Amino acid sequence: MITLQGKGVFGGVAIGKISFYKRTGGQIQRRKIDNPAAEIARFEEAKAKAIEQLDELYNKAVQEVGEGNAMIFQVHQMMLDDLDYVEAITNMITTQEINAEFAVGTTGDNFSQMFASMDDEYMRERAADVKDISERVVSILSGSQEGGLVTDTPVILASDDLAPSETVQLDKDMVLSFVTQGGSTNSHTAILARTMNIPAIIGLGEGLTEEYEGKMGIVDGATGKLFIEPDEETLKEYREKQAEYQEKQELLQKLKGEENISLDGQKVKLYANIGNASDIGAVLQNDAAGIGLFRSEFLYLENDDFPTEEEQFKVYKYVAETMAGKQVIIRTLDIGADKQIDYFNLPKEENPAMGYRAIRICLTQKDIFKTQLRALFRASAFGNIAIMFPMIIALEEVLEIKEIVEEVKKELDDEGIPYNKETQLGIMIETPAAAVISDDLAKEVDFFSVGTNDLTQYTTAVDRQNANLEKFYHPHHKALLRLIKMAADNAHKNGIWIGICGELGADMELTEAFLAMGIDELSVSPACILPLRKKIRETGIADRREEILADVLG
Incomplete structure (x- = not known):
């Protein structure tokens, strides 16, 4: 077990795998293009590659988690072929003469907002899916790896620190806790943790390295301690503390x-x-x-x-x-x-x-x-x-x-x-x-x-x-x-x-x-x-x- 000491900026306990924030080339740039037909062909090629990737993920997931849990990747494939979604992208490329990356990103945001505002719970849940498929296509078009928080289960998010423009784009449902090398008690990462009601630690220093990607971690927001690959005794102790904290939160609900x-x-x-x-x-x-x-x-x-x-x-x-x-x-x-x-x-x-x-x-x-x-x-x-x-x-x-x-x-x-x-x-x-x-x-x-x-x-x-x-x-x-x-x-x-x-x-x-x-x-x-x-x-x-x-x- 490895113990790193930082400064806690919001209390509570988080237990989960550590995932480092991944940075790519930055925001999608809007570019004027001369040949809309060629740009649409680029989009179609990237879409086909994305469907191929999703098929591979489906086959892998069937083996690991069963067919029922793997179905999401088939849903994503169908969404990529949705006529309204595809037409919105191709029409934007044609009428505005803009690059495919920007058209896909903008359409993804628009469709995501549309789904999120619907009354039906199932349709609201599709908001994250359409954003996910759009980001996949943009990554293929731009030749970059997926950036930001890349995970399908909630994690302890680790980073040197996070800029406001990065925190605002996070899928907050996937963050159990923040842990950073630097930062201050007034950094945007700390403020976001308090807003989200999740534990956070800053100032862990260079001891927090990417060699711990995927390792099990425990965050103690009260003491500022991060335990990496905890032993069974420590894990048991903190599961009990986590239950106590949750009980206190439930008592507060009575107010x-x-x-x-x-x-x-x-x-x-x-x-x-x-x-x-x-x-x-x-x-x-x-x-x-x-x-x-x-x-x-x-x-x-x-x-x-x-x-x-x-x-x-x-x-x-x-x-x-x-x-x-x-x-x-x-x-x-x-x-x-x-x-x-x-x-x-x-x-x-x-x-x-x-x-x-x-x-x-x-x-x-x-x-x-x-x-x-x-x-x-x-x-x-x-x-x-x-x-x-x-x-x-x-x-x-x-x-x-x-x-x-x-x-x-x-x-x-x-x-x-x-x-x-x-x-x-x-x-x-x-x-x-x-x-x-x-x-x-x-x-x-x-x-x-x-x-x-x-x-x-x-x-x-x-x-x-x-x-x-x-x-x-x-x-x-x-x-x-x-x-x-x-x-x-x-x-x-x-x-x-x-x-x-x-x-x-x-x-x-x-x-x-x-x-x-x-x-x-x-x-x-x-x-x-x-x-x-x-x-x-x-x-x-x-x-x-x-x-x-x-x-x-x-």
Whole structure:
């Protein structure tokens, strides 16, 4: 048995085989072609090869798992010959004069979304199948090996680390746990693990190598230990721990439908942070009162080109309708820094965290910004949407945003397009500058949401993505907590509400402090909703408010 020590970023136990993330040549590029007939012939040849591969897989699976379990490969063969699927690809190649790889990938995504939205459970299950066959054909066309997570059973996913553009494309049903060589507690891999409610370990170092591909592993998210090829005694011990953890999770389910109210009657809204529409199931399952942070940049990360107004509108509308009147706070595009997108052609920067990112891009590339705002306001007619703007440092930025918002509203009015004229506008408090001038900012917006991840790094001058600086990263730093308290006081003085949407919102060592500050809303990963509800319902601070504040603020 081999034991590797890292840092646990989400608790729980995972037991399964280890599979390393495999990288290929990257995103599918759209190319103009001169000979559509030749391109269709390329597609037909690749399709035939894919059917041949699936036939081999079927024969192998019959021997290993029986005919019933092998049938899926025959289903995939039939789907590849489906007339609607084939015509959609060949028509796209012919009419748009584009390369087969892009046509297959786009058609696969479109058909997958269509199946996923169907009422029939069997048809919904075909969404993953059509995506799988499309990826197989694209791999053959591009001459690359299959990339990403290549598995047909849930695994412990290992990697050096995962970029946002990689995490967003994972088949999350196939991931039992994340283990990485590097990373930080605020990396996207760690945030995704918390969203998915699965154990994760970062910082395992170079001891985590691909020689362990396919080996049995145990992940202890609480202690940060990864056991490779565990002995029988260790395996038995951790199966028991896994059962205990599951029992605790089931007890938490009894808190569904209960109020988020402290022992002394203080109410707090508990919202959820999500990255895309597919996370809504986890939001509803964990009984969140709303969505406090929808990271809209993942719409851009999922695409090979700028998502259109219509594409964005459909996603925002779907989220608003599915949440059925519960508030959905959508953060406008927040790329740059650690979230890079090739087609934006952002310049290479020495210090990207301090550079051209988030609202700075939106205020200098207003066509991109207005497209998103139009989509957001159009979707506001279908639910309770609020819009939140990131990385604010000056009152002038807020005033300019409001001018652009008014331009968008006028356009929609002129076109007779309905929208909610009372849509709330808020800003993120994630720079010390915003916290210090929060008194001025509060007069111009409807709410604040504190982004503690960035506020911590900017306040303490510690890059939150740099694993070498973990020991210097102090999320309970008094300077940070004083800034949050300052923003809370200024929000309430000016009659607006304040929430926290950074990872610190789920830190139960600070729940008392946030109640004492009068924080109105905590937005956390869906899996943290019920444990946090339990903590709030067991906490009373009325007679200790000043004592608690003195302790954390100094």
